[in-house]
Amino acid sequence: MIKEIKNRRSIRAFSDKNITDDQLNELLDAARWAASCFNEQPWKFAIASKGSDHYDGLFEALAEGNKKWVKTSPVLGVSLAKKTFDHNDKPNKHAWHDVGMAMANMAIQATSMDLYIHQMAGFSPEKIAAYLNLDENYDPVAMFTIGYKGEVDQLPDDLAKQETADRKRKTIDEIKFW
Numbered sequence: 001m002i003k004e005i006k007n008r009r010s011i012r013a014f015s016d017k018n019i020t021d022d023q024l025n026e027l028l029d030a031a032r033w034a035a036s037c038f039n040e041q042p043w044k045f046a047i048a049s050k051g052s053d054h055y056d057g058l059f060e061a062l063a064e065g066n067k068k069w070v071k072t073s074p075v076l077g078v079s080l081a082k083k084t085f086d087h088n089d090k091p092n093k094h095a096w097h098d099v100g101m102a103m104a105n106m107a108i109q110a111t112s113m114d115l116y117i118h119q120m121a122g123f124s125p126e127k128i129a130a131y132l133n134l135d136e137n138y139d140p141v142a143m144f145t146i147g148y149k150g151e152v153d154q155l156p157d158d159l160a161k162q163e164t165a166d167r168k169r170k171t172i173d174e175i176k177f178w
């Protein structure tokens, strides 16, 4: 397995080291090159750096459990899916799938840059839709943090335990239909 897949992790202890605009652009470039149904690229990303009004605006939409650790991360974002195709206005059933493809590209690229991305479903899509003034064509898919690894002891005890726990996965046999 390539090391970028092996080393990718959803860490919660982020260092306060800043991420540059060039680094963010490199991550977005990786997202841009993901495969998508009809090459529609139905993804958009709202990304904000800590200290900005938009970071605070996005932060407000997070579930309380996520706020506890996200507060140290230098970058916070949300992925959006366009629910209809540009080419015929029909529903795009694979829009969320394709946003996941783009996020996976971004996460793998991040790992190659010693950065970590942690995606989250624990947020209010309604709050994000209101904050971003989204029309009904767009769904908020997942929020995410980006940053360098910090120290585990900066986390509350329960999260520190999770951070150092063994990672578990289904076996190949379990995921194999055939």
Ligand SMILES: Cc1cc2nc3c(=O)[nH]c(=O)nc-3n(C[C@H](O)[C@H](O)[C@H](O)COP(=O)(O)O)c2cc1C
Pocket: 008, 009, 010, 011, 066, 118, 119, 120, 121, 122, 123, 142, 167
């Ligand atoms: C779509 C999605 C939603 C997730 N939601 C949350 C979340 O709300 N809070 C959280 O702490 N982790 C969340 N995670 C992280 C997962 O718990 C994590 O990916 C999983 O435990 C596997 O760990 P790993 O990514 O380090 O391999 C989410 C991951 C994904 C892909």
